[in-house]
Each structure stands twice: as C-alpha cells, then as structure tokens.
Amino acid sequence: MKSPEPVHTTPPPPYRYKHDQLERPRQRTNPLGWLLAVLCALLWAIIVIGGLILAIAYLVFQPKTPRFGITSATLNAAYLDTGNRINIDMSILTNFTNSNHKVDVFYEDITINLYLNNTIISTQSIKSFNERRRMADIRNVHMIASAVTAPASVGIWLKTGLVNANSVEFYVQGRFLTKARFGNLLTVSYWLHGLCKIVVSAPPSGVLMSSQCRTKK
Ligand SMILES: *[C@@H]1O[C@H](CO)[C@@H](O)[C@H](O)[C@H]1NC(C)=O
Ligand SMILES: *[C@@H]1O[C@H](CO)[C@@H](O)[C@H](O)[C@H]1NC(C)=O
Numbered sequence: 001m002k003s004p005e006p007v008h009t010t011p012p013p014p015y016r017y018k019h020d021q022l023e024r025p026r027q028r029t030n031p032l033g034w035l036l037a038v039l040c041a042l043l044w045a046i047i048v049i050g051g052l053i054l055a056i057a058y059l060v061f062q063p064k065t066p067r068f069g070i071t072s073a074t075l076n077a078a079y080l081d082t083g084n085r086i087n088i089d090m091s092i093l094t095n096f097t098n099s100n101h102k103v104d105v106f107y108e109d110i111t112i113n114l115y116l117n118n119t120i121i122s123t124q125s126i127k128s129f130n131e132r133r134r135m136a137d138i139r140n141v142h143m144i145a146s147a148v149t150a151p152a153s154v155g156i157w158l159k160t161g162l163v164n165a166n167s168v169e170f171y172v173q174g175r176f177l178t179k180a181r182f183g184n185l186l187t188v189s190y191w192l193h194g195l196c197k198i199v200v201s202a203p204p205s206g207v208l209m210s211s212q213c214r215t216k217k
Contacts, residue, residue, distance in 0.1 A: 071138055085149050094141060101134060107178060108178075168199070
C-alpha cells in the first residue's frame, strides 16, 4: 500500500519585485526638493499651531456678539404736508450691549436708519465709541425726515396708523463695525446689523409701545 503524497505546507516563496530591472539609476536628492518639503512642513506647523491658538483663544475668551436695542423713543412729530411728503421728528435712545466677560469692543461707522413702510426716511450717524465688557451704553439719536418724497403707500401707512391705532410702526436699523479685542494680541473686526421693529404712540409726545430687536452678523 502506498502512503499518500505529502501535503505542501510551506507557502510559495513571496513574489519578488525586480527593482533593479525597473528602476532607473539613482538620482541625488534635489536641494530644491528638500527646501520645498521643509517649507511645506513649516506651513503645516504654522496652520496647526495657529488653529490651536485660535481654538484656545475662543475657549478662554468665549466671545459673544454685542447686541443692538432700543431703550426708548419719543415721537415729537409725524405728518404729511400739503405735498403728501413725509415729516417725522423722533428721538431714539439706542442701546448697545456688550455681554462679553473678557472682551472689550470698539464700535465704528455707526449708522442708524429709520424705515417707514419699508422705505428709508432718515439716516443718522453716531460717534464711534469704546465699550467695556459687561456694559450697556445708551446713545441718543435724533431722527428727522423733513418733507421726504415717498411712494403713496408710505403716506397711507402713516395716516392709517395714526387714525386707526393712534400709533405708528417703524423699523430702526443700526449698522456698525465692531472691533473685538482679545487681550492685547488679537483684534477681530466684523459688521453687525441690528434691526428693531418699534411701535410708537401718536405725536406730539408719542412714546415707545413695543420694540422687537435682533442683531446679526
Ligand atoms: C440695554 O439692553 C440690555 C439687553 O440687551 C438690557 O439688559 C438693558 O437693561 C438695556 N438698558 C437700558 C437702559 O434699557
Ligand atoms: C405698506 O403700506 C401698505 C398700505 O399703505 C400696507 O398694505 C403694507 O403692508 C405696508 N408694508 C409694510 C412692510 O409696512
């Protein structure tokens, strides 16, 4: 009786890649290549470290966006003249709130626009100012529209409000450049847009009846 053929247990020899036949003669490393590689590595290091610094700054300072609001408003006059032009005289106390605990801000290029029925009727500016952390600063603006020509619907809106509700609805928009200071090292600038819908009672001493505001970047 014949014993069975022995089974091959050893795997076949690994496939050998014939480097020597395929490779061209070795070249010496190009110095320019080395320089590029080093620069690349440096760039990555800068990006990674910069990102880390920003992340840490964010965690440490926990920045918050300042808010724009309206504290009070007085409607001294609001009427259509004989040419159906708009006349408005309103004093507004605007409120800038910096709720940050560690960040002071500087407000610049502050523009306040007054809208009646989606039509801009007055623009004023407020002087730049600095606001410390956890402060709310009030700035007075005197909005005047003097014989402003506007579409008929604006006049109708004003008249209807005064006659039917004894009040007028306006929109007050505040636009300003905000410079947030993170310690002494870093200042970040961005534009903020505050928009408030306000209802003011009839002149000559109309008071603020309601105000809804939001501030966006
Ligand atoms: C200003 O607004 C903040 C909230 O944004 C509020 O807490 C503060 O009372 C307001 N200040 C005044 C004087 O209305
Ligand atoms: C503008 O006024 C017209 C009527 O004059 C009114 O129908 C319309 O809703 C008003 N629009 C706004 C945004 O106030």
